[in-house]
Amino acid sequence: MAKLAEAYLHLKLVSVPDNVGELGDQVMRDAVKAASGVYQFPVSVSVRLEEGSLKYWTSVVGRLCVAIAAYPTVKMGMVELYKDAKIFGSIVSERMMVEVPPASVVYRIERRTQDSGRIYRLHKRIDKIDRSRSMLNASAVEAELRSIQDELDRIVGGLSDEDAEFLIKNLSINAKQNAI
Known part of the structure; x- marks a missing residue:
C-alpha cells in the first residue's frame, strides 16, 4: 500500500474540549467522504489524533498499481494521482477548519502529497x-x-x-x- 495523501492540523488550545473524540469521529467521516469523492478506486482512510495541543493526521492509503491504472495512461495516472492528493488535502483541511473548537488557534495546517x-x-x-x-x-x-x-x-x-x-x-x- 502506498500513502497517497495526508492532511495535518495542529491546534493551540486555550482549554481541551470535552468532545475531542467526537471531533475525531467527525474528521473521519469528512475524510471518508472526501476520499470517496476524489478517488475512483478502493482506498483506506485513517485519522490519528494526538491530544494535548490537539493534532490530527488524516491519511489515505491505497495500492499504487490500482490507483495509477484507474487513469487512461500510466503517465496521466502519476500526474492525476498527485493532483488528487492535493485536492483531498484541501477538502479535508477545509473541513477540519470547520470543526476547530472555539477558543483555539490554528498553529499549522498542511496538505501532504506523500508517495503521490x-x-x-x-x-x-x-x-x-x-x-x-x-x-x-x-x-x-x-x-x-x-x-x-x-x-x-x-x-x-x-x-x-x-x-x-x-x-x-x-x-x-x-x-x-x-x-x-
Whole structure:
C-alpha cells in the first residue's frame, strides 16, 4: 500500500474540549467522504489524533498499481494521482477548519502529497533528463541518473513488492534503462 495523501492540523488550545473524540469521529467521516469523492478506486482512510495541543493526521492509503491504472495512461495516472492528493488535502483541511473548537488557534495546517508527490517529482525528473540528455555532458547525466536511482530506491522501499515492481516497470524506458 502506498500513502497517497495526508492532511495535518495542529491546534493551540486555550482549554481541551470535552468532545475531542467526537471531533475525531467527525474528521473521519469528512475524510471518508472526501476520499470517496476524489478517488475512483478502493482506498483506506485513517485519522490519528494526538491530544494535548490537539493534532490530527488524516491519511489515505491505497495500492499504487490500482490507483495509477484507474487513469487512461500510466503517465496521466502519476500526474492525476498527485493532483488528487492535493485536492483531498484541501477538502479535508477545509473541513477540519470547520470543526476547530472555539477558543483555539490554528498553529499549522498542511496538505501532504506523500508517495503521490514523490512519484510525481521523480517522474518529472526522469522526463527532464530524457529531454535534456543530449545537451548535458556524460558526467552530469550520470550524476542525475544516480540521484534518480537513489530517490527511486527510497520510494520503492516504502511500497509493497507489487507496487514497487509496478512503479519500476512503468517509469520512462530511456531513463530507467540507464538508471537501474
